[in-house]
Amino acid sequence: MTTAAVATEQLTHEQKLDRLAEVAVRVGLGLERGQELVMTASLDTVPLARRITEHAYRAGASLVTTLFSDDEAALMRYRLAPYESFDRAPGWLYDGMGAAFKSGAARLAIAGANPSLLSNEDPEKVGRANRAVSKVYRPALELITRHEINWTIVASATPAWAASVFPDDAPDVALSKLWDAIFASSRVDADDPVAAWKTHDAGLHKRAEFLNKKRYAALQYRGPGTDFRLGLADDHLWLGGGTTAGNGAYCIPNMPTEEVFTTPHKDRADGTVTATKPLSHQGTMIEGIQVRFEGGRIVEARATKGQEVLQKLIDTDDGARRLGEVALVPHSSPIAASGLLFFNTLFDENAACHIALGQAYSSCLIDGDKLTPVQLAAKGANDSLIHVDWMIGSDKLDIDGITSAGTAEPLMRNGEWV
Amino acid sequence: MTTAAVATEQLTHEQKLDRLAEVAVRVGLGLERGQELVMTASLDTVPLARRITEHAYRAGASLVTTLFSDDEAALMRYRLAPYESFDRAPGWLYDGMGAAFKSGAARLAIAGANPSLLSNEDPEKVGRANRAVSKVYRPALELITRHEINWTIVASATPAWAASVFPDDAPDVALSKLWDAIFASSRVDADDPVAAWKTHDAGLHKRAEFLNKKRYAALQYRGPGTDFRLGLADDHLWLGGGTTAGNGAYCIPNMPTEEVFTTPHKDRADGTVTATKPLSHQGTMIEGIQVRFEGGRIVEARATKGQEVLQKLIDTDDGARRLGEVALVPHSSPIAASGLLFFNTLFDENAACHIALGQAYSSCLIDGDKLTPVQLAAKGANDSLIHVDWMIGSDKLDIDGITSAGTAEPLMRNGEWV
Ligand SMILES: [Zn+2]
Ligand SMILES: [Zn+2]
Ligand SMILES: [Zn+2]
Ligand SMILES: [Zn+2]
Numbered sequence: 001m002t003t004a005a006v007a008t009e010q011l012t013h014e015q016k017l018d019r020l021a022e023v024a025v026r027v028g029l030g031l032e033r034g035q036e037l038v039m040t041a042s043l044d045t046v047p048l049a050r051r052i053t054e055h056a057y058r059a060g061a062s063l064v065t066t067l068f069s070d071d072e073a074a075l076m077r078y079r080l081a082p083y084e085s086f087d088r089a090p091g092w093l094y095d096g097m098g099a100a101f102k103s104g105a106a107r108l109a110i111a112g113a114n115p116s117l118l119s120n121e122d123p124e125k126v127g128r129a130n131r132a133v134s135k136v137y138r139p140a141l142e143l144i145t146r147h148e149i150n151w152t153i154v155a156s157a158t159p160a161w162a163a164s165v166f167p168d169d170a171p172d173v174a175l176s177k178l179w180d181a182i183f184a185s186s187r188v189d190a191d192d193p194v195a196a197w198k199t200h201d202a203g204l205h206k207r208a209e210f211l212n213k214k215r216y217a218a219l220q221y222r223g224p225g226t227d228f229r230l231g232l233a234d235d236h237l238w239l240g241g242g243t244t245a246g247n248g249a250y251c252i253p254n255m256p257t258e259e260v261f262t263t264p265h266k267d268r269a270d271g272t273v274t275a276t277k278p279l280s281h282q283g284t285m286i287e288g289i290q291v292r293f294e295g296g297r298i299v300e301a302r303a304t305k306g307q308e309v310l311q312k313l314i315d316t317d318d319g320a321r322r323l324g325e326v327a328l329v330p331h332s333s334p335i336a337a338s339g340l341l342f343f344n345t346l347f348d349e350n351a352a353c354h355i356a357l358g359q360a361y362s363s364c365l366i367d368g369d370k371l372t373p374v375q376l377a378a379k380g381a382n383d384s385l386i387h388v389d390w391m392i393g394s395d396k397l398d399i400d401g402i403t404s405a406g407t408a409e410p411l412m413r414n415g416e417w418v
Numbered sequence: 419m420t421t422a423a424v425a426t427e428q429l430t431h432e433q434k435l436d437r438l439a440e441v442a443v444r445v446g447l448g449l450e451r452g453q454e455l456v457m458t459a460s461l462d463t464v465p466l467a468r469r470i471t472e473h474a475y476r477a478g479a480s481l482v483t484t485l486f487s488d489d490e491a492a493l494m495r496y497r498l499a500p501y502e503s504f505d506r507a508p509g510w511l512y513d514g515m516g517a518a519f520k521s522g523a524a525r526l527a528i529a530g531a532n533p534s535l536l537s538n539e540d541p542e543k544v545g546r547a548n549r550a551v552s553k554v555y556r557p558a559l560e561l562i563t564r565h566e567i568n569w570t571i572v573a574s575a576t577p578a579w580a581a582s583v584f585p586d587d588a589p590d591v592a593l594s595k596l597w598d599a600i601f602a603s604s605r606v607d608a609d610d611p612v613a614a615w616k617t618h619d620a621g622l623h624k625r626a627e628f629l630n631k632k633r634y635a636a637l638q639y640r641g642p643g644t645d646f647r648l649g650l651a652d653d654h655l656w657l658g659g660g661t662t663a664g665n666g667a668y669c670i671p672n673m674p675t676e677e678v679f680t681t682p683h684k685d686r687a688d689g690t691v692t693a694t695k696p697l698s699h700q701g702t703m704i705e706g707i708q709v710r711f712e713g714g715r716i717v718e719a720r721a722t723k724g725q726e727v728l729q730k731l732i733d734t735d736d737g738a739r740r741l742g743e744v745a746l747v748p749h750s751s752p753i754a755a756s757g758l759l760f761f762n763t764l765f766d767e768n769a770a771c772h773i774a775l776g777q778a779y780s781s782c783l784i785d786g787d788k789l790t791p792v793q794l795a796a797k798g799a800n801d802s803l804i805h806v807d808w809m810i811g812s813d814k815l816d817i818d819g820i821t822s823a824g825t826a827e828p829l830m831r832n833g834e835w836v
Contacts, residue, residue, distance in 0.1 A: 057498035080475035096514030
């Protein structure tokens with residue numbers, strides 16, 4: 001990296017943006033020479049998209065195609081389109097993406113959404129539109145979640161997102177603060193960002209290996225409003241950090257990433273869990289979530305705000321009220337340390353222990369990618385159109401690992417690894 | 419239209435933009451209720467794209483998907499991507515567009531390209547990239563050129579295009595002048611643009627019908643440096659204005675459009691033609707073109723500037739030195755009246771009578787879309803990889819229609835219909 005010798009405090013915004021693009025392409029995506037790249041970005045993230053395009057071509061990309069989305073156009077649809085049209089999604093575009101992945105393309109998403117974009121829109125329309133997209137996106141998304149291709153998500157600050165995170169600051173100050181948080185958590189501030197990422201990645205792998213050796217049957221959570229036991233899937237596999245995709249490229253799918261995670265057993269969740277942060281779900285804020293599980297299934301769901309959206313979410317399909325992911329993140333993670341609520345899963349899920357409603361990752365089972373849907377279900381892996389992470393970690397959360405013999409071993413105390 | 423009652427001189431830019439979007443959707447595209455819309459636009463044309471999106475939803479669009487292109491990203495590819503990658507095109511995306519058209523989507527393109535974007539890039543790379551796109555775009559493009567779906571092209575001013583048209587003006591003045599020219603030629607300045615378009619469309623249809631009844635064997639051109647007889651193809655069909663697409667929707671494919679046009683006979687062009695405007699071809703200006711035909715074929719080609727590029731162009735293939743289109747446009751057309759050279763076919767071909775080197779339109783023959791390549795050639799339709807329009811009309815051009823009996827009937831005098 002040409003700017004590595006410069007003291008990081010002296011870097012201009014443009015230089016930091018360039019570094020972010022470079023680690024996204026080289027470390028996050030692990031783009032291979034001659035590979036095609038499909039990028040998704042919003043019109044508010046053009047500067048980062050251009051820097052990524054540049055670094056992708058420098059890394060030997062054969063072709064970079066960016067699919068830009070426009071928040072203004074999305075809002076016009078909600079306000080003007082016929083009610084009956086909300087079951088429509090551009091299947092032809094998602095099929096196209098799937099075809100690109102199958103023919104060897106890598107995938108990069110720039111995250112930067114306005115967390116409350118759809119908060120004033122009809123939840124019925126939002127739900128139907130989301131369901132329609134989930135359905136047509138599924139074949140392409142499976143190539144991503146099964147890690148058949150190299151992919152990554154990286155963030156760009158945007159005015160609307162910054163205003164949500166820093167509501168009391170002037171727009172330019174908020175934007176600048178959000179960029180700082182993104183640069184810091186993406187390790188762009190390190191003297192050598194690429195080296196810093198490699199060290200961090202090794203640490204996550206070591207933690208996952210430790211848990212894989214333990215082979216816990218379940219995790220026991222205790223904290224304010226939380227008393228919850230979550231069984232792990234048979235042959236579950238803890239993952240964290242980078243992974244070698246089916247196409248042979250090594251990628252770190254999320255930048256930042258601080259979690260180790262695995263597949264819980266869809267029929268083995270019991271007790272009450274209270275979210276420790278609001279959940280921003282496709283434009284709506286859901287606050288004060290408290291949920292009770294019996295036999296893996298949500299039997300009671302409450303929220304102090306956004307209850308209707310929560311209810312619609314877990315009514316999506318049968319798997320939407322069961323868990324598909326469990327992730328452990330120490331409370332001292334750099335993102336948690338920032339004390340910020342980002343209203344963005346990429347950041348907030350890396351600030352706290354979390355669980356996810358919906359679809360499980362088959363990659364979080366031993367040889368999971370070779371199993372049929374029936375075999376996956378038999379091991380406890382959940383199936384759903386949705387995958388929604390919500391935060392249950394805090395500095396007051398204790399977690400024990402429960403061995404197959406039923407012994408409790410302390411894993412986390414007050415939010416930190418023991 | 420809510421602003422129809424306002425005197426057009428008092429309209430703000432935003433109001434004119436809104437009117438342009440409305441005629442594009444209602445008259446150009448003829449979007450039907452419940453129809454999906456696929457739009458292509460560059461990042462420099464977002465304001466018009468948003469207004470079109472709004473009017474499409476107001477007209478009952480079920481879904482509007484815009485594929486944005488970025489000139490900056492295109493240039494990065496030319497400057498940084500591996501040489502061997504220029505045969506690559508995003509076939510998955512064009513296949514997706516084709517699938518959208520087949521499932522009922524309409525198509526709108528916003529034109530606004532920088533005429534000299536690639537003028538400094540390696541012509542070899544440009545040629546290969548264009549050929550790669552032509553190849554993968556072909557199946558989707560055929561649905562468009564065969565008018566199986568409703569489609570239209572409408573223009574947005576962009577800074578780079580405006581700088582080409584008004585090189586002596588300050589950037590903001592140039593942009594504003596180009597917008598004025600677009601608004602005027604798109605009839606947005608009329609008191610009731612929708613009504614003005616309907617009247618204009620009826621006029622073009624009437625003119626094409628007149629010519630179709632005449633069934634001229636040839637056209638005879640006389641003007642400064644021009645003395646030229648051009649035979650028309652057997653079963654030629656004059657077209658102009660709107661058309662009912664295969665999906666039943668009525669659309670006007672180009673906004674603006676001033677031409678009536680048909681297919682000349684590839685073996686029946688004799689005499690000398692002098693171009694009346696410079697030709698902008700792939701970033702190069704060709705000026706002072708004078709060409710002599712014998713038996714349909716160019717036997718002598720001169721240009722006062724860009725002679726080499728002209729020679730290369732007509733050497734592309736055998737069909738490149740024969741004619742594939744003849745179009746009649748009165749010198750009083752609003753675009754000709756502006757006196758501007760737009761470096762954009764959508765405008766320049768509607769400013770003057772023109773002929774095109776290369777590929778003929780099969781739709782300009784009776785039942786042409788049902789004919790085989792051999793049958794098309796037998797009727798005189800030309801075949802080539804290129805289709806390059808050049809302007810031969812002026813206020814000094816006279817044109818006669820030559821009947822099958824050999825009688826000359828005056829069609830145009832001093833550039834105007836008699
Ligand atoms: Zn997670
Ligand atoms: Zn997750
Ligand atoms: Zn023409
Ligand atoms: Zn033409």
